[in-house]
Amino acid sequence: MTQKHINGRILNSIPKPVKDWMKSHTISDAKLLVRELNELGEDTAELQPLIYQLEEMEDEAREYLGLGEEDIVEFSEPESVKAVA
Numbered sequence: 001m002t003q004k005h006i007n008g009r010i011l012n013s014i015p016k017p018v019k020d021w022m023k024s025h026t027i028s029d030a031k032l033l034v035r036e037l038n039e040l041g042e043d044t045a046e047l048q049p050l051i052y053q054l055e056e057m058e059d060e061a062r063e064y065l066g067l068g069e070e071d072i073v074e075f076s077e078p079e080s081v082k083a084v085a
Helices: 003-013 016-022 027-039 047-065
Strands: none
Touching: 027 047
């Protein structure tokens, strides 16, 4: 089985609500969410491999597109919003 088929199978196994969430969030957001869930005592053992797979897919896509690390721009939300007086 080719890597393309393996990645396709992984993507097809991801539940639709998770895919929808991923459309507007980054891998860093997913890592933060897992960390927060872990701190709340939730079992995140099944989520860690998914994040690793996403990172591998990102690396493969970057390599396929000929992009370097500096070509990837990640937008992040501030951790908190402070009111301006």
